[in-house]
Amino acid sequence: GAVVSQHPSWVICKSGTSVKIECRSLDFQATTMFWYRQFPKQSLMLMATSNEGSKATYEQGVEKDKFLINHASLTLSTLTVTSAHPEDSSFYICSTFSGQGRNQPQHFGDGTRLSIL
Amino acid sequence: QQQVKQSPQSLIVQKGGISIINCAYENTAFDYFPWYQQFPGKGPALLIAIRPDVSEKKEGRFTISFNKSAKQFSLHIMDSQPGDSATYFCAAGNFNKFYFGSGTKLNVKP
Numbered sequence: 001g002a003v004v005s006q007h008p009s010w011v012i013c014k015s016g017t018s019v020k021i022e023c024r025s026l027d028f029q030a031t032t033m034f035w036y037r038q039f040p041k042q043s044l045m046l047m048a049t050s051n052e053g054s055k056a057t058y059e060q061g062v063e064k065d066k067f068l069i070n071h072a073s074l075t076l077s078t079l080t081v082t083s084a085h086p087e088d089s090s091f092y093i094c095s096t097f098s099g100q101g102r103n104q105p106q107h108f109g110d111g112t113r114l115s116i117l
Numbered sequence: 118q119q120q121v122k123q124s125p126q127s128l129i130v131q132k133g134g135i136s137i138i139n140c141a142y143e144n145t146a147f148d149y150f151p152w153y154q155q156f157p158g159k160g161p162a163l164l165i166a167i168r169p170d171v172s173e174k175k176e177g178r179f180t181i182s183f184n185k186s187a188k189q190f191s192l193h194i195m196d197s198q199p200g201d202s203a204t205y206f207c208a209a210g211n212f213n214k215f216y217f218g219s220g221t222k223l224n225v226k227p
Contacts, residue, residue: 006160043206043217043218043219043220044217046214046216093161095160105166106151106163106215108153109160111160113158
């Protein structure tokens with residue numbers, strides 16, 4: 001069964017709206033979660049690393065004020081796309097590792113398709 | 118700089134044939150090389166992974182071949198089935214931070 005639950009799976013909203021995406025780890029605690037963005041027919045681009053109880057680490061070129069990440073508990077990380085515009089339309093995917101140590105299996109959520117009108 | 122290069126972009130194989138997808142990486146510090154399978158509208162799912170201390174790993178119909186000196190690795194899908202039709206991503210990295218290839222869309226014809 002799924003080890004990472006992502007919600008919602010699809011969002012359509014007007015330009016200027018802020019959208020929150022939730023990522024939950026099921027049956028285990030995730031101190032670190034990763035947020036990716038995927039454009040059609042392209043690869044996954046790491047946006048940021050979410051750390052429980054501390055600030056997220058953003059990849060170069062990702063606006064931290066645009067993409068707000070909160071990791072308030074060991075099972076929940078949220079990504080908020082603030083004042084979304086059509087260029088923010090994309091497939092957003094979260095992931096985490098279910099074990100400790102290096103090179104553990106990485107589990108992905110089913111993604112959130114965000115469409116900004 | 119693109120850390121992981123993947124080819125081909127798309128692949129059509131007849132049922133029962135062998136599908137081969139290739140990846141090359143840049144950073145010699147990478148020590149874990151997973152492959153993911155992604156169906157439309159879903160997140161990627163781990164298929165098989167290899168560490169650089171072995172040259173080959175096989176799990177069922179899926180085999181990874183790894184060439185450390187060339188910094189290349191490939192996925193072979195034996196006896197390809199229509200249900201294998203999906204997008205495949207290679208990845209490389211270490212310390213749980215990974216870079217993904219651009220993906221290969223595989224279509225297995227019945």
